[in-house]
């Protein structure tokens with residue numbers, strides 16, 4: 001039986017949510033940037049550090065074995081979370097950014113000038129810049145796929161962009177600005193039709209959807225722990241056995257080797273082949289705890305709760321003169337990006353902060369999308385499982401006050 005979505009009990013497990021900010025109760029609506037951490041995560045890391053900490057994999061002593069067990073148990077938790085076939089498919093990274101850089105760097109050797117990489121216009125910089133590296137260094141050509149009027153990915157344009165020169169299609173599973181959810185399975189089928197690989201950026205989607213990498217048919221999937229109520233400095237990269245076997249190691253160092261001699265080196269098997277150096281051990285334990293904590297709840301119930309928060313906020317904004325919401329794709333996630341004529345998003349965010357309301361303003365690491373939308377920045381409220389309808393109302397009230405001051 002999944003745990004009931006009792007917001008009072010849930011919020012009590014997030015000590016930070018009891019804070020006051022500028023004399024007001026904190027209303028934390030910057031969850032798409034990073035989510036707050038429950039006691040379960042904080043305690044799991046602290047307990048590991050207090051009772052069973054040592055470096056992993058190398059020791060012949062009790063603490064090393066216990067730390068290794070906890071670290072590898074976290075990998076199994078990630079495997080189950082993604083429905084990956086084996087823990088060998090799960091590489092620990094320091095986050096989505098490192099995962100995508102790893103894939104791009106592994107692909108580099110196979111890129112010839114003129115080979116194409118297909119990206120959607122709503123990608124985060126971490127799913128853009130590593131591909132620019134291949135453009136600059138290997139002569140790859142980046143092909144961009146736009147959106148339809150409501151902010152959905154233009155699937156006809158995607159089909160047209162993928163062709164015989166495509167080597168990689170890299171697409172977000174959920175936009176951090178628009179909330180748009182993409183049809184990764186359909187895009188993967190298109191990519192595979194021309195022998196290309198598909199990388200899905202699950203940084204946002206993994207928080208709000210149930211992810212099944214085998215059903216999605218992706219070659220690569222990345223996510224980042226700190227948005228999933230876990231710690232910073234940890235994330236995961238899923239790769240199929242075939243993709244991982246073909247990929248060159250990313251960084252060299254301890255753990256990723258089989259034999260090192262003065263004139264040759266051979267490599268360990270995945271996942272270790274891609275995990276050079278001492279990994280983020282406590283962070284992996286924290287990520288495992290976060291996924292288990294989330295796993296108590298029914299994903300569909302959480303998504304419905306977050307969607308109700310989004311809808312209430314969307315309704316509150318309706319009818320405000322000069323206010324434009326960016327992204328209204330059907331089935332979108334609980335991310336509300338907007339612009340208000342005559343008010344800079346940074347000013348809005350600063351005034352909301354005076355009322356204890358934390359939202360984000362800026363380009364959200366998605367400058368190509370900003371150019372596409374014809375704005376330099378947006379304001380963004382993003383919702384998490386611990387947010388309440390009362391907080392949405394506090395946000396709407398603070399926004400009304402900010403509007404009075406600025407417009």
Ligand SMILES: Cc1ncc(COP(=O)(O)O)c(C=O)c1O
Nearest residue numbers: 095096097124126176201203224
């Ligand atoms: C869609 C998307 N991709 C990638 C990232 C990068 O995640 P990280 O900075 O944790 O590597 C983010 C985080 O803001 C994101 O929202």
